[in-house]
Amino acid sequence: MQDLSALPHELTGNTVPMISFKSVRKAYGDLVVINDLDLDIQVGETVSIIGPSGSGKTTVLRMLMTLEDVNGGVIYVDGKPLTHMVKNGKLVPANERHLRKQRVNIGMCFQHFNLFPHMTAIENCMEGPVQVLGLSKSEARERSEELLELVGMIDKKDQHPARLSGGQQQRVAIARALAMRPKVMLFDEVTSALDPEVIGEVTNVIRNLVAEHNLTMLLVTHQMGFARDISDRVCFFFGGKIEEQGSPDQLFGNPQRERTRQFLSAVREAI
Amino acid sequence: MFDWRWEFVWQILPRLIEATGNTLIAAGAGYCIALVLGLVLALAQRTRHRWVNMAVNEFVEFVRSTPLILQIFFIFYVGPQFGILLSPWASGMIAIGVHYACYLSEVYRGGIDSVPKGQWEAATALNMTTMQKYRRVVIPQAIPASLAGLGNYLVGIFKDTPMLSVIGVAELLHTANAIGSENYRFLEPYTMVGIIFLAISLPAAGLVRMVEGYVRRRMGL
Numbered sequence A: 001m002q003d004l005s006a007l008p009h010e011l012t013g014n015t016v017p018m019i020s021f022k023s024v025r026k027a028y029g030d031l032v033v034i035n036d037l038d039l040d041i042q043v044g045e046t047v048s049i050i051g052p053s054g055s056g057k058t059t060v061l062r063m064l065m066t067l068e069d070v071n072g073g074v075i076y077v078d079g080k081p082l083t084h085m086v087k088n089g090k091l092v093p094a095n096e097r098h099l100r101k102q103r104v105n106i107g108m109c110f111q112h113f114n115l116f117p118h119m120t121a122i123e124n125c126m127e128g129p130v131q132v133l134g135l136s137k138s139e140a141r142e143r144s145e146e147l148l149e150l151v152g153m154i155d156k157k158d159q160h161p162a163r164l165s166g167g168q169q170q171r172v173a174i175a176r177a178l179a180m181r182p183k184v185m186l187f188d189e190v191t192s193a194l195d196p197e198v199i200g201e202v203t204n205v206i207r208n209l210v211a212e213h214n215l216t217m218l219l220v221t222h223q224m225g226f227a228r229d230i231s232d233r234v235c236f237f238f239g240g241k242i243e244e245q246g247s248p249d250q251l252f253g254n255p256q257r258e259r260t261r262q263f264l265s266a267v268r269e270a271i
Numbered sequence B: 001m002f003d004w005r006w007e008f009v010w011q012i013l014p015r016l017i018e019a020t021g022n023t024l025i026a027a028g029a030g031y032c033i034a035l036v037l038g039l040v041l042a043l044a045q046r047t048r049h050r051w052v053n054m055a056v057n058e059f060v061e062f063v064r065s066t067p068l069i070l071q072i073f074f075i076f077y078v079g080p081q082f083g084i085l086l087s088p089w090a091s092g093m094i095a096i097g098v099h100y101a102c103y104l105s106e107v108y109r110g111g112i113d114s115v116p117k118g119q120w121e122a123a124t125a126l127n128m129t130t131m132q133k134y135r136r137v138v139i140p141q142a143i144p145a146s147l148a149g150l151g152n153y154l155v156g157i158f159k160d161t162p163m164l165s166v167i168g169v170a171e172l173l174h175t176a177n178a179i180g181s182e183n184y185r186f187l188e189p190y191t192m193v194g195i196i197f198l199a200i201s202l203p204a205a206g207l208v209r210m211v212e213g214y215v216r217r218r219m220g221l
């Protein structure tokens, strides 16, 4: 077990980041996937993660969603440790109870939507609010209808996912995540499984979220144009580390590192 | 040709029909026990408590590797030595219910395993408890996926009910035996029992497939 005594039990100060990775490490057996990652994301900030396949982008989001545990370091959300809890004056790995308390802050959308196939669109959205947040059915329905309206899916609210296109399913999935009122939204390549002609309907929904909401967002995407448009900051991942980060104009317009340049030109050629 | 007597058939038919009722009750009750207990076993095999896991696994293996008829005898004849005194019906239902629960637990397990990992992850992202994940997300998808297997065992349990005759449950075979020894004629009673089993098993298989299709459509799968 790695020594965490140098890490704070809580982040304080006048600008506590919404998300903070401190010396985070993740390995599968001998394969180190995330290597000593430090990353702060401020409240309301939209950050895109780009990088080659296998560079650890998805892993970063999955650790934040607590779908993977960390093998070193601590992740803080809203100043409080997420992956760990304080016990006897020490940071120890979080138990399920602690995780459930901290997870309320975070929502996630997946590449393959992962809607519940046995529920209609609106039932998918109401599920979390009713079961987890304890809202009444009518409150949850009202909230879900608002969100389905926002993502342009209100007229399909009583359809099962099998009857919806990929783009439509992804929009419902976004509404479902938002229905939990998270402070942080994670998007893992939400357009990668979509046909080209419906990518726009999903990216437009996300653009609107960036413009109108005070959400903190972390996106993994292969769409450089989209990342450039919406991000406050872009992180280029390589080999489980942030190779380079900066504003979209900086990173796309004037990349400093050789690997960033190589990646960007390879991506541009592919288009 | 052999000596088939129709008037004897008509004479014994009412008793056989009554016994068919008992057979159906035995199969139905045994199946209900197996359905519920099977799910409990399947879930117990997935808990994080290592001891529960191991105990349940061993139990399921043990039951599946020993003959049902032996289990029936054991509960009925050996039970009393441990102070467990049960009627033939109760012993029979427990034996069949538990025996088939062990098979059904495997079917459920397959159904649960067939639910994609992404469903669990989506449920975690909604911050559900483990109970909620099973109850609201996984089991509702696992059961439609298990229906074909569950249905096959319904027919299986039905065909195994004659074993209850050995402890005196008045189901079809037991009644046919009684009729046979009262009249010294076994051809007609046994033949009729065979026909009754066939007449119920065949449509049952079709019915199971219909139910499966219906449930899947209802669930939007």
Ligand SMILES: Nc1ncnc2c1ncn2[C@@H]1O[C@H](COP(=O)(O)OP(=O)(O)OP(=O)(O)O)[C@@H](O)[C@H]1O
Pocket (backbone or CB within 6 Å): A028, A031, A033, A051, A052, A053, A054, A055, A056, A057, A058, A059, A060
């Ligand atoms: N469950 C796992 N077991 C073993 N190795 C894994 C597991 N999950 C991911 N990896 C490995 O971790 C590395 C990083 O994976 P990750 O999914 O984070 O990459 P990525 O940057 O999202 O790639 P992509 O662009 O292809 O989605 C890869 O080498 C991958 O093979």
Ligand SMILES: [Mg+2]
Pocket (backbone or CB within 6 Å): A057, A058, A059, A189, A220
């Ligand atoms: Mg990925």
